[in-house]
Amino acid sequence: MRLFYHLGRYYLLISKVFAWPERSSMYYRQTMRELEYLGINSIGIVVIISLFVGAVLTIQMDYNIESPMLPRYLIGVGVRDSLLLEFSSTMVALILAGKVGSSIASELGTMRITEQIDALEIMGVNSASFLILPKIISTMFFFPLLTVLSLIVGMSGGYLVAVITDVSTPQEFVYGLQYVFYPYYFTYALKKMIVFAFIITTISAYHGYYAEGSSLEVGKSSTRAVVHSSVVLLMFNLILTKLILR
Amino acid sequence: MIEVRNISKSFGDHLVLDDISISFEKGKTNLIIGKSGSGKTVLLQSIVGLHEIDTGEILFDERDFTRMNFKQKKQVRKEFGMLFQGAALFDSFTVEENVRYPLDMFTDMTFDEKMERTNFCLQRVDMMNANKLFPAELSGGMRKRVGIARAITLNPRYLFCDEPNSGLDPQTAIRIDKLIREITGEFNITTIVNTHDMNSVMEIGDKVMFIYEGIKCWEGTKDDILNADNQYLNDFVFATNLAKTVKLIQNKKPETRS
Protein backbone atom coordinates (compact mmCIF):
# COMPACT_ATOMS: atom_id res chain seq x y z
CA MET A 1 0.00 0.00 0.00
CA ARG A 2 2.91 2.34 0.78
CA LEU A 3 4.14 1.68 -2.74
CA PHE A 4 0.93 3.03 -4.28
CA TYR A 5 1.06 6.05 -1.98
CA HIS A 6 4.58 6.85 -3.16
CA LEU A 7 3.78 6.17 -6.81
CA GLY A 8 0.78 8.50 -6.64
CA ARG A 9 2.69 11.26 -4.93
CA TYR A 10 5.61 10.83 -7.34
CA TYR A 11 3.23 11.17 -10.26
CA LEU A 12 1.68 14.33 -8.79
CA LEU A 13 5.11 15.83 -8.22
CA ILE A 14 6.19 15.11 -11.79
CA SER A 15 3.04 16.66 -13.21
CA LYS A 16 3.71 19.76 -11.11
CA VAL A 17 7.30 19.84 -12.38
CA PHE A 18 6.20 19.90 -16.02
CA ALA A 19 3.90 22.87 -15.68
CA TRP A 20 4.73 25.66 -18.09
CA PRO A 21 7.59 27.81 -16.68
CA GLU A 22 6.45 31.31 -15.79
CA ARG A 23 9.84 33.00 -16.22
CA SER A 24 11.96 31.24 -18.77
CA SER A 25 14.93 33.53 -18.14
CA MET A 26 15.05 32.46 -14.49
CA TYR A 27 14.77 28.80 -15.51
CA TYR A 28 17.56 29.26 -18.01
CA ARG A 29 19.85 30.73 -15.37
CA GLN A 30 18.96 27.92 -12.98
CA THR A 31 19.64 25.30 -15.66
CA MET A 32 23.11 26.72 -16.28
CA ARG A 33 23.82 26.47 -12.55
CA GLU A 34 22.69 22.83 -12.48
CA LEU A 35 24.69 21.95 -15.59
CA GLU A 36 27.79 23.00 -13.78
CA TYR A 37 26.82 21.56 -10.43
CA LEU A 38 25.42 18.21 -11.55
CA GLY A 39 27.19 17.78 -14.89
CA ILE A 40 30.62 19.38 -15.08
CA ASN A 41 31.38 18.44 -11.48
CA SER A 42 30.80 14.76 -12.30
CA ILE A 43 33.40 14.62 -15.06
CA GLY A 44 36.26 13.83 -12.67
CA ILE A 45 34.75 10.72 -11.14
CA VAL A 46 33.60 9.39 -14.51
CA VAL A 47 37.07 9.83 -15.98
CA ILE A 48 38.87 8.12 -13.11
CA ILE A 49 36.53 5.17 -12.92
CA SER A 50 36.33 4.65 -16.69
CA LEU A 51 40.09 4.74 -17.04
CA PHE A 52 40.57 2.00 -14.46
CA VAL A 53 37.69 -0.12 -15.65
CA GLY A 54 38.92 0.08 -19.27
CA ALA A 55 42.32 -1.08 -18.10
CA VAL A 56 40.95 -3.92 -16.00
CA LEU A 57 38.61 -5.06 -18.78
CA THR A 58 41.59 -5.39 -21.12
CA ILE A 59 43.48 -7.55 -18.65
CA GLN A 60 40.44 -9.73 -18.01
CA MET A 61 39.72 -10.14 -21.71
CA ASP A 62 43.28 -11.29 -22.18
CA TYR A 63 42.78 -13.76 -19.35
CA ASN A 64 39.60 -15.12 -20.99
CA ILE A 65 41.07 -15.42 -24.49
CA GLU A 66 43.95 -17.68 -23.58
CA SER A 67 43.43 -20.08 -26.45
CA PRO A 68 45.96 -19.51 -29.24
CA MET A 69 43.13 -20.32 -31.71
CA LEU A 70 41.45 -17.00 -30.95
CA PRO A 71 42.79 -13.82 -32.57
CA ARG A 72 44.22 -11.23 -30.17
CA TYR A 73 42.15 -8.39 -31.61
CA LEU A 74 39.15 -9.92 -29.83
CA ILE A 75 40.45 -8.19 -26.69
CA GLY A 76 39.74 -4.81 -28.32
CA VAL A 77 36.31 -5.99 -29.47
CA GLY A 78 35.46 -7.25 -26.01
CA VAL A 79 36.54 -4.08 -24.23
CA ARG A 80 34.62 -1.92 -26.69
CA ASP A 81 31.39 -3.90 -26.43
CA SER A 82 31.53 -4.22 -22.64
CA LEU A 83 31.93 -0.48 -22.35
CA LEU A 84 29.22 0.26 -24.91
CA LEU A 85 26.65 -2.23 -23.76
CA GLU A 86 26.93 -2.02 -20.03
CA PHE A 87 29.67 -0.07 -18.36
CA SER A 88 29.44 3.41 -19.87
CA SER A 89 25.69 3.57 -19.48
CA THR A 90 24.46 1.36 -16.64
CA MET A 91 27.53 1.31 -14.40
CA VAL A 92 28.25 4.98 -14.92
CA ALA A 93 24.58 5.69 -14.17
CA LEU A 94 24.87 3.74 -10.91
CA ILE A 95 27.86 5.82 -9.94
CA LEU A 96 26.03 8.99 -10.84
CA ALA A 97 23.03 7.83 -8.82
CA GLY A 98 25.36 7.80 -5.84
CA LYS A 99 26.95 11.15 -6.51
CA VAL A 100 24.26 13.25 -8.18
CA GLY A 101 21.26 11.50 -6.62
CA SER A 102 22.43 12.04 -3.08
CA SER A 103 23.34 15.65 -3.75
CA ILE A 104 19.93 16.39 -5.28
CA ALA A 105 18.09 14.72 -2.40
CA SER A 106 20.10 16.43 0.30
CA GLU A 107 19.88 19.84 -1.37
CA LEU A 108 16.09 19.66 -1.72
CA GLY A 109 15.71 18.03 1.69
CA THR A 110 17.62 20.84 3.33
CA MET A 111 15.55 23.40 1.45
CA ARG A 112 12.41 21.65 2.68
CA ILE A 113 13.26 21.50 6.37
CA THR A 114 14.69 25.03 6.47
CA GLU A 115 11.41 26.28 4.93
CA GLN A 116 13.07 27.53 1.73
CA ILE A 117 10.52 25.58 -0.30
CA ASP A 118 7.71 27.11 1.75
CA ALA A 119 9.23 30.51 1.07
CA LEU A 120 8.98 29.87 -2.68
CA GLU A 121 5.40 28.66 -2.38
CA ILE A 122 4.38 31.71 -0.35
CA MET A 123 5.71 33.97 -3.08
CA GLY A 124 3.51 32.11 -5.55
CA VAL A 125 6.38 30.28 -7.27
CA ASN A 126 5.83 26.70 -8.45
CA SER A 127 8.66 25.38 -6.29
CA ALA A 128 8.63 21.87 -7.74
CA SER A 129 9.04 23.15 -11.26
CA PHE A 130 11.55 25.88 -10.42
CA LEU A 131 13.79 23.55 -8.43
CA ILE A 132 13.43 20.25 -10.26
CA LEU A 133 12.88 20.98 -13.96
CA PRO A 134 16.32 22.58 -14.46
CA LYS A 135 17.90 19.54 -12.83
CA ILE A 136 16.05 17.16 -15.14
CA ILE A 137 16.96 19.15 -18.24
CA SER A 138 20.62 19.41 -17.35
CA THR A 139 21.10 15.76 -16.39
CA MET A 140 19.18 14.45 -19.42
CA PHE A 141 21.40 16.61 -21.59
CA PHE A 142 24.70 16.04 -19.81
CA PHE A 143 24.64 12.38 -18.75
CA PRO A 144 24.75 11.07 -22.35
CA LEU A 145 27.84 13.24 -22.83
CA LEU A 146 29.33 11.55 -19.81
CA THR A 147 28.62 8.20 -21.48
CA VAL A 148 30.56 9.31 -24.53
CA LEU A 149 33.37 10.54 -22.33
CA SER A 150 33.42 7.29 -20.41
CA LEU A 151 33.65 5.31 -23.67
CA ILE A 152 36.57 7.35 -24.89
CA VAL A 153 38.43 7.26 -21.59
CA GLY A 154 37.66 3.57 -21.03
CA MET A 155 39.06 2.60 -24.43
CA SER A 156 42.10 4.76 -23.77
CA GLY A 157 42.62 2.96 -20.49
CA GLY A 158 42.52 -0.34 -22.37
CA TYR A 159 44.92 0.98 -24.98
CA LEU A 160 47.35 2.10 -22.28
CA VAL A 161 47.40 -1.39 -20.82
CA ALA A 162 47.90 -2.85 -24.27
CA VAL A 163 50.88 -0.55 -24.75
CA ILE A 164 52.42 -1.06 -21.33
CA THR A 165 51.94 -4.82 -21.01
CA ASP A 166 52.07 -7.42 -23.73
CA VAL A 167 48.44 -8.60 -23.69
CA SER A 168 48.11 -7.44 -27.28
CA THR A 169 49.90 -5.07 -29.59
CA PRO A 170 48.47 -1.55 -29.80
CA GLN A 171 47.71 -2.14 -33.50
CA GLU A 172 45.75 -5.30 -32.77
CA PHE A 173 43.90 -3.56 -29.95
CA VAL A 174 42.86 -0.62 -32.16
CA TYR A 175 41.87 -3.01 -34.94
CA GLY A 176 39.67 -4.78 -32.42
CA LEU A 177 38.08 -1.52 -31.31
CA GLN A 178 37.05 -0.86 -34.92
CA TYR A 179 36.13 -4.45 -35.87
CA VAL A 180 32.46 -4.95 -36.94
CA PHE A 181 31.08 -1.94 -35.12
CA TYR A 182 27.31 -1.69 -34.83
CA PRO A 183 26.33 2.00 -34.55
CA TYR A 184 23.08 1.09 -32.84
CA TYR A 185 25.04 -0.20 -29.83
CA PHE A 186 26.07 3.39 -29.45
CA THR A 187 22.57 4.86 -29.77
CA TYR A 188 21.35 2.14 -27.41
CA ALA A 189 23.83 3.32 -24.78
CA LEU A 190 22.81 6.95 -25.22
CA LYS A 191 19.07 6.22 -25.11
CA LYS A 192 19.50 4.20 -21.95
CA MET A 193 21.46 6.99 -20.34
CA ILE A 194 18.79 9.57 -21.11
CA VAL A 195 16.21 7.38 -19.39
CA PHE A 196 18.56 6.75 -16.46
CA ALA A 197 19.16 10.49 -16.06
CA PHE A 198 15.41 11.02 -15.75
CA ILE A 199 15.06 8.19 -13.23
CA ILE A 200 17.94 9.31 -11.03
CA THR A 201 16.95 12.96 -11.01
CA THR A 202 13.22 12.57 -10.43
CA ILE A 203 13.44 9.83 -7.80
CA SER A 204 16.12 11.68 -5.86
CA ALA A 205 14.22 14.93 -6.16
CA TYR A 206 11.10 13.18 -4.91
CA HIS A 207 12.85 11.98 -1.77
CA GLY A 208 14.37 15.38 -1.09
CA TYR A 209 11.26 17.40 -1.87
CA TYR A 210 9.13 15.44 0.59
CA ALA A 211 11.73 15.16 3.37
CA GLU A 212 10.39 16.09 6.76
CA GLY A 213 11.67 16.42 10.27
CA SER A 214 15.27 17.05 11.24
CA SER A 215 18.58 17.12 9.41
CA LEU A 216 18.93 13.46 10.35
CA GLU A 217 15.93 12.77 8.13
CA VAL A 218 17.61 14.61 5.26
CA GLY A 219 20.50 12.17 5.49
CA LYS A 220 18.12 9.22 5.49
CA SER A 221 16.15 10.55 2.56
CA SER A 222 19.32 10.98 0.58
CA THR A 223 20.28 7.38 1.27
CA ARG A 224 16.81 6.25 0.18
CA ALA A 225 17.19 8.34 -2.95
CA VAL A 226 20.35 6.49 -3.95
CA VAL A 227 18.97 3.04 -3.14
CA HIS A 228 15.62 3.56 -4.87
CA SER A 229 17.04 5.18 -7.97
CA SER A 230 19.65 2.43 -8.30
CA VAL A 231 17.06 -0.34 -8.04
CA VAL A 232 14.62 1.31 -10.46
CA LEU A 233 17.51 2.03 -12.81
CA LEU A 234 18.54 -1.62 -12.90
CA MET A 235 14.95 -2.69 -13.51
CA PHE A 236 14.70 -0.30 -16.43
CA ASN A 237 18.06 -1.53 -17.69
CA LEU A 238 16.54 -4.96 -18.08
CA ILE A 239 13.36 -3.65 -19.73
CA LEU A 240 15.19 -1.30 -22.10
CA THR A 241 17.69 -3.94 -23.08
CA LYS A 242 14.82 -6.26 -23.96
CA LEU A 243 13.10 -3.46 -25.91
CA ILE A 244 15.95 -1.77 -27.73
CA LEU A 245 18.52 -4.50 -28.24
CA ARG A 246 17.24 -7.26 -30.48
CA MET B 1 -7.24 43.61 7.37
CA ILE B 2 -7.24 39.84 7.70
CA GLU B 3 -10.27 38.11 9.15
CA VAL B 4 -10.11 34.57 10.41
CA ARG B 5 -13.49 32.95 11.00
CA ASN B 6 -13.97 29.70 12.90
CA ILE B 7 -10.99 27.86 11.55
CA SER B 8 -10.09 24.39 12.75
CA LYS B 9 -7.23 22.19 11.74
CA SER B 10 -6.20 18.73 12.79
CA PHE B 11 -3.40 16.38 11.83
CA GLY B 12 -4.87 12.88 11.92
CA ASP B 13 -6.92 12.85 15.10
CA HIS B 14 -4.80 15.51 16.78
CA LEU B 15 -6.84 18.73 16.85
CA VAL B 16 -4.27 21.53 16.62
CA LEU B 17 -6.51 24.56 16.00
CA ASP B 18 -9.94 24.60 17.58
CA ASP B 19 -12.49 27.01 16.12
CA ILE B 20 -10.39 30.17 16.08
CA SER B 21 -11.84 33.53 15.07
CA ILE B 22 -9.93 36.80 15.11
CA SER B 23 -9.32 39.85 12.98
CA PHE B 24 -5.88 41.30 12.34
CA GLU B 25 -5.74 45.04 11.73
CA LYS B 26 -4.09 47.08 9.03
CA GLY B 27 -1.06 49.20 9.88
CA LYS B 28 -0.63 47.39 13.18
CA THR B 29 1.55 44.58 14.45
CA ASN B 30 -0.83 41.83 15.46
CA LEU B 31 0.75 39.25 17.75
CA ILE B 32 -0.12 35.63 18.20
CA ILE B 33 1.37 34.52 21.51
CA GLY B 34 1.46 31.23 23.36
CA LYS B 35 3.92 28.69 24.65
CA SER B 36 5.66 26.44 22.17
CA GLY B 37 3.52 23.68 20.76
CA SER B 38 0.35 25.70 21.24
CA GLY B 39 -0.31 25.96 17.51
CA LYS B 40 1.07 29.37 16.51
CA THR B 41 3.02 28.16 13.52
CA VAL B 42 0.18 25.99 12.29
CA LEU B 43 -2.21 28.96 12.61
CA LEU B 44 0.10 31.25 10.66
CA GLN B 45 0.75 28.63 8.00
CA SER B 46 -2.96 27.97 7.70
CA ILE B 47 -3.62 31.66 7.19
CA VAL B 48 -1.12 31.88 4.35
CA GLY B 49 -2.35 28.63 2.84
CA LEU B 50 0.60 26.35 3.48
CA HIS B 51 -1.84 24.05 5.29
CA GLU B 52 -5.33 23.16 4.11
CA ILE B 53 -7.75 24.03 6.90
CA ASP B 54 -10.57 21.64 7.83
CA THR B 55 -13.28 24.24 8.38
CA GLY B 56 -13.59 28.00 8.50
CA GLU B 57 -12.86 31.02 6.33
CA ILE B 58 -9.98 33.41 5.90
CA LEU B 59 -10.61 36.82 4.35
CA PHE B 60 -7.94 39.18 3.06
CA ASP B 61 -9.59 42.61 2.86
CA GLU B 62 -12.98 41.04 2.24
CA ARG B 63 -11.61 38.53 -0.27
CA ASP B 64 -12.41 34.97 0.77
CA PHE B 65 -9.12 33.09 0.34
CA THR B 66 -10.62 29.70 1.18
CA ARG B 67 -13.02 29.83 -1.77
CA MET B 68 -10.47 30.91 -4.36
CA ASN B 69 -9.15 28.73 -7.13
CA PHE B 70 -5.46 28.13 -7.61
CA LYS B 71 -4.92 31.10 -9.90
CA GLN B 72 -6.74 33.59 -7.67
CA LYS B 73 -4.81 32.36 -4.65
CA LYS B 74 -1.60 32.87 -6.52
CA GLN B 75 -2.59 36.46 -7.24
CA VAL B 76 -3.27 37.14 -3.55
CA ARG B 77 -0.03 35.46 -2.55
CA LYS B 78 1.88 38.06 -4.50
CA GLU B 79 0.70 40.49 -1.82
CA PHE B 80 2.25 38.35 0.94
CA GLY B 81 5.62 38.81 2.53
CA MET B 82 6.81 36.21 4.99
CA LEU B 83 9.69 36.05 7.41
CA PHE B 84 10.37 32.47 8.44
CA GLN B 85 11.69 31.23 11.75
CA GLY B 86 15.15 30.50 10.33
CA ALA B 87 14.83 33.27 7.71
CA ALA B 88 14.70 30.60 4.94
CA LEU B 89 17.08 32.48 2.66
CA PHE B 90 18.02 30.56 -0.48
CA ASP B 91 21.42 29.02 0.30
CA SER B 92 22.69 29.01 -3.26
CA PHE B 93 21.90 32.69 -3.87
CA THR B 94 23.76 35.72 -2.58
CA VAL B 95 22.06 38.26 -0.31
CA GLU B 96 21.38 40.48 -3.29
CA GLU B 97 19.98 37.65 -5.41
CA ASN B 98 17.75 36.61 -2.52
CA VAL B 99 16.22 40.04 -2.16
CA ARG B 100 15.95 40.54 -5.92
CA TYR B 101 14.40 37.12 -6.48
CA PRO B 102 10.72 38.18 -6.23
CA LEU B 103 11.43 41.02 -8.65
CA ASP B 104 13.18 38.67 -11.09
CA MET B 105 10.31 36.26 -10.88
CA PHE B 106 7.30 38.55 -10.97
CA THR B 107 8.12 41.92 -12.50
CA ASP B 108 9.22 43.20 -15.87
CA MET B 109 11.56 45.80 -14.41
CA THR B 110 14.92 46.47 -16.02
CA PHE B 111 17.99 45.21 -14.22
CA ASP B 112 18.83 48.71 -12.95
CA GLU B 113 15.33 49.25 -11.60
CA LYS B 114 15.50 45.89 -9.84
CA MET B 115 18.86 46.72 -8.30
CA GLU B 116 17.59 50.07 -7.14
CA ARG B 117 14.65 48.44 -5.39
CA THR B 118 16.87 45.70 -3.97
CA ASN B 119 19.32 48.20 -2.56
CA PHE B 120 16.50 50.29 -1.15
CA CYS B 121 15.14 47.28 0.73
CA LEU B 122 18.58 46.24 1.96
CA GLN B 123 19.22 49.77 3.12
CA ARG B 124 15.88 49.84 4.91
CA VAL B 125 16.97 46.90 7.05
CA ASP B 126 20.47 48.28 7.48
CA MET B 127 22.27 45.67 5.42
CA MET B 128 24.02 47.81 2.84
CA ASN B 129 27.39 46.17 2.48
CA ALA B 130 26.51 42.52 2.30
CA ASN B 131 25.21 42.27 -1.28
CA LYS B 132 27.64 39.61 -2.45
CA LEU B 133 27.71 37.48 0.70
CA PHE B 134 25.99 34.11 0.96
CA PRO B 135 23.48 33.37 3.74
CA ALA B 136 25.93 30.97 5.38
CA GLU B 137 28.28 33.91 5.93
CA LEU B 138 25.75 35.95 7.93
CA SER B 139 24.85 35.97 11.61
CA GLY B 140 21.34 35.03 12.74
CA GLY B 141 20.24 38.62 13.14
CA MET B 142 21.62 39.62 9.75
CA ARG B 143 19.82 36.72 8.11
CA LYS B 144 16.55 37.83 9.66
CA ARG B 145 17.12 41.35 8.34
CA VAL B 146 17.77 40.08 4.84
CA GLY B 147 14.64 37.93 5.26
CA ILE B 148 12.66 41.06 6.04
CA ALA B 149 14.18 42.85 3.04
CA ARG B 150 13.15 39.97 0.78
CA ALA B 151 9.66 39.95 2.29
CA ILE B 152 9.08 43.62 1.50
CA THR B 153 10.55 43.86 -2.03
CA LEU B 154 7.18 43.54 -3.72
CA ASN B 155 5.48 46.04 -1.38
CA PRO B 156 3.34 43.47 0.42
CA ARG B 157 -0.04 44.30 1.90
CA TYR B 158 0.39 41.50 4.42
CA LEU B 159 3.48 40.57 6.36
CA PHE B 160 3.80 37.32 8.34
CA CYS B 161 6.61 36.67 10.78
CA ASP B 162 7.11 33.36 12.53
CA GLU B 163 9.12 33.85 15.74
CA PRO B 164 11.21 36.66 14.25
CA ASN B 165 13.49 36.83 17.26
CA SER B 166 13.97 33.20 18.19
CA GLY B 167 17.63 32.37 18.59
CA LEU B 168 18.69 36.01 18.88
CA ASP B 169 20.15 37.87 21.85
CA PRO B 170 17.71 40.29 23.55
CA GLN B 171 19.17 43.43 21.97
CA THR B 172 19.17 42.07 18.43
CA ALA B 173 15.70 40.65 19.04
CA ILE B 174 14.31 44.03 19.99
CA ARG B 175 15.98 45.60 16.99
CA ILE B 176 14.24 43.14 14.67
CA ASP B 177 10.92 43.69 16.46
CA LYS B 178 11.21 47.43 16.07
CA LEU B 179 12.11 47.09 12.42
CA ILE B 180 9.01 45.01 11.80
CA ARG B 181 6.86 47.56 13.58
CA GLU B 182 8.35 50.54 11.74
CA ILE B 183 7.90 48.88 8.36
CA THR B 184 4.34 47.96 9.24
CA GLY B 185 3.51 51.60 9.96
CA GLU B 186 5.50 53.09 7.09
CA PHE B 187 3.90 50.95 4.40
CA ASN B 188 0.54 50.44 6.13
CA ILE B 189 0.85 46.66 6.15
CA THR B 190 -1.31 44.15 8.01
CA THR B 191 1.34 42.36 10.00
CA ILE B 192 0.98 39.15 12.00
CA VAL B 193 3.82 38.09 14.28
CA ASN B 194 4.13 34.79 16.14
CA THR B 195 6.08 34.96 19.34
CA HIS B 196 6.51 33.45 22.77
CA ASP B 197 8.66 36.33 23.93
CA MET B 198 7.07 38.74 26.45
CA ASN B 199 9.63 41.41 25.53
CA SER B 200 8.19 41.49 22.02
CA VAL B 201 4.70 41.71 23.39
CA MET B 202 5.49 44.77 25.48
CA GLU B 203 7.54 46.29 22.66
CA ILE B 204 5.30 45.89 19.62
CA GLY B 205 1.99 44.33 20.72
CA ASP B 206 -0.56 46.64 19.09
CA LYS B 207 -3.00 43.80 19.19
CA VAL B 208 -2.38 40.53 20.97
CA MET B 209 -4.07 37.16 20.75
CA PHE B 210 -3.23 34.42 23.23
CA ILE B 211 -3.56 30.83 22.12
CA TYR B 212 -3.46 27.84 24.46
CA GLU B 213 -3.45 24.29 23.06
CA GLY B 214 -5.13 25.43 19.87
CA ILE B 215 -7.83 27.48 21.57
CA LYS B 216 -7.97 31.25 21.51
CA CYS B 217 -8.12 32.23 25.19
CA TRP B 218 -7.73 35.97 25.15
CA GLU B 219 -7.32 39.01 22.93
CA GLY B 220 -6.47 42.60 23.74
CA THR B 221 -3.59 45.06 23.64
CA LYS B 222 -0.25 45.03 25.40
CA ASP B 223 -1.66 47.57 27.88
CA ASP B 224 -4.39 45.20 29.06
CA ILE B 225 -2.28 42.11 29.20
CA LEU B 226 -0.75 42.64 32.65
CA ASN B 227 -4.14 43.03 34.21
CA ALA B 228 -6.04 40.34 32.38
CA ASP B 229 -7.82 37.83 34.57
CA ASN B 230 -7.28 34.74 32.43
CA GLN B 231 -5.46 32.06 34.37
CA TYR B 232 -3.63 30.49 31.40
CA LEU B 233 -2.58 33.91 30.17
CA ASN B 234 -1.32 34.93 33.59
CA ASP B 235 0.69 31.74 33.87
CA PHE B 236 2.26 32.57 30.52
CA VAL B 237 2.88 36.27 31.17
CA PHE B 238 4.18 35.89 34.69
CA ALA B 239 6.29 32.83 34.10
CA THR B 240 9.53 34.60 35.03
CA ASN B 241 10.51 36.04 38.39
CA LEU B 242 11.22 39.37 36.74
CA ALA B 243 7.66 39.66 35.51
CA LYS B 244 6.27 38.55 38.87
CA THR B 245 8.28 41.21 40.64
CA VAL B 246 7.12 43.90 38.23
CA LYS B 247 3.54 42.93 38.88
CA LEU B 248 4.09 43.00 42.63
CA ILE B 249 5.56 46.49 42.53
CA GLN B 250 2.79 47.66 40.26
CA ASN B 251 0.13 46.37 42.61
CA LYS B 252 1.72 48.16 45.54
CA LYS B 253 1.54 51.53 43.79
CA PRO B 254 -1.88 51.62 42.16
CA GLU B 255 -1.61 55.37 41.46
CA THR B 256 1.14 54.83 38.87
CA ARG B 257 -1.07 52.54 36.83
CA SER B 258 -2.39 54.13 33.70
Ligand SMILES: Nc1ncnc2c1ncn2[C@@H]1O[C@H](COP(=O)(O)OP(=O)(O)O)[C@@H](O)[C@H]1O
Ligand atom coordinates in the same frame (compact mmCIF):
# COMPACT_ATOMS: atom_id res chain seq x y z
N1 LIG C 1 2.94 18.88 9.84
C1 LIG C 1 2.48 18.47 11.04
N2 LIG C 1 2.00 17.22 11.18
C2 LIG C 1 1.53 16.79 12.38
N3 LIG C 1 1.49 17.53 13.48
C3 LIG C 1 1.95 18.78 13.42
C4 LIG C 1 2.47 19.33 12.19
N4 LIG C 1 2.86 20.61 12.42
C5 LIG C 1 2.60 20.84 13.72
N5 LIG C 1 2.05 19.77 14.33
C6 LIG C 1 1.61 19.70 15.75
O1 LIG C 1 0.82 20.83 16.01
C7 LIG C 1 1.08 21.33 17.31
C8 LIG C 1 1.36 22.81 17.24
O2 LIG C 1 2.60 23.02 16.63
P1 LIG C 1 3.15 24.45 16.26
O3 LIG C 1 2.11 25.24 15.58
O4 LIG C 1 4.43 24.26 15.53
O5 LIG C 1 3.46 25.09 17.67
P2 LIG C 1 4.14 26.48 18.00
O6 LIG C 1 3.13 27.24 18.78
O7 LIG C 1 5.33 26.17 18.83
O8 LIG C 1 4.49 27.14 16.71
C9 LIG C 1 2.21 20.51 17.88
O9 LIG C 1 1.65 19.60 18.79
C10 LIG C 1 2.79 19.80 16.69
O10 LIG C 1 3.23 18.54 17.06
Ligand SMILES: [Mg+2]
Ligand atom coordinates in the same frame (compact mmCIF):
# COMPACT_ATOMS: atom_id res chain seq x y z
MG1 LIG D 1 6.40 27.70 15.94
